[in-house]
Ligand SMILES: [Zn+2]
């Protein structure tokens with residue numbers, strides 16, 4: 001059976017996250033998006049852990065949970081993100097790790113330990129002064145079936161391979177614990193093809209998660225898992241045994257990610273890696289070093305040419321979220337506009353989940369419900385016919401499915 005899993009998101013208790021991120025709202029969004037397995041988010045935060053403990057119940061002894069008050073097919077997998085900040089080999093390191101737990105008892109034991117030494121109460125994604133290998137050792141000593149892996153592995157400020165405060169190899173980061181790392185997240189700004197160029201990643205399973213800070217960003221990246229049994233143990237084995245054939249990822253266009261190119265947001269300057277090289281990584285506007293993005297950093301650590309595909313690599317599909325397609329198709333600037341939302345809800349109500357609409361539903365059906373323009377938008381995204389102005393220095397890229405010429409022609413027709 002195929003299941004859509006989004007395993008890294010945040011709760012209302014994480015910094016800069018929406019107040020709406022409560023368990024019932026997240027579940028409603030999962031049904032709308034088409035997510036079957038959702039990460040619990042932020043399990044180290046005491047108040048949020050209280051919610052998980054009180055509102056979720058384990059499905060048998062599967063290690064997966066459901067919402068007691070409104071049981072649906074959605075299953076929760078205990079997950080969190082930790083921010084580790086520490087000195088190692090003479091440099092300050094700042095890295096984010098995804099952690100999955102086999103059950104609530106294991107989470108409680110981890111939380112009790114961390115609470116005695118660190119501040120886990122003020123942020124759903126706590127900052128811990130603990131080295132990555134020590135964190136892995138700690139989790140595995142509590143329960144050997146914890147899973148720990150790099151979050152958004154390439155982003156400049158907070159990742160294992162980040163240009164600002166990361167490492168060049170997995171071994172440098174995880175030392176003797178490297179053998180206990182089974183997976184990594186591509187992050188929004190890179191896609192599998194970029195990661196295939198880095199041979200040290202071959203031994204890890206490539207995963208994609210939304211890292212959503214609000215419900216409407218859920219499933220913007222996700223994993224389609226082929227599982228013969230819906231349980232934590234089955235998921236654990238998938239990662240540990242690197243079963244690439246059982247995973248297909250749903251990807252953001254990497255150019256749309258916030259750190260794809262190099263640049264300075266304040267200077268309104270961005271450029272591809274080739275140009276940064278010519279500029280010696282100095283911003284021509286302010287004269288300070290550029291924020292080096294993901295494409296550049298991948299190039300730096302790549303030991304293979306562009307286009308290389310490892311044998312047995314997992315498959316992937318690049319998508320644009322449905323409300324963005326609708327907005328672009330109707331020439332509306334914001335995806336949250338009432339008109340966009342009305343078409344979005346109509347499509348979901350009549351045709352099924354967002355992922356189903358983006359991936360499977362016949363274009364003629366979409367046309368019947370939402371008109372030719374939106375149907376054409378979806379068709380173009382499926383064929384990869386679009387342009388993206390790349391993101392940089394914390395600013396998202398911009399997807400353009402319809403050209404300026406087409407927009408103008410449409411405007412003329414209207415008036
Ligand atoms: Zn993060």
Ligand SMILES: [Zn+2]
Nearest residue numbers: 264267283286
């Ligand atoms: Zn600048």
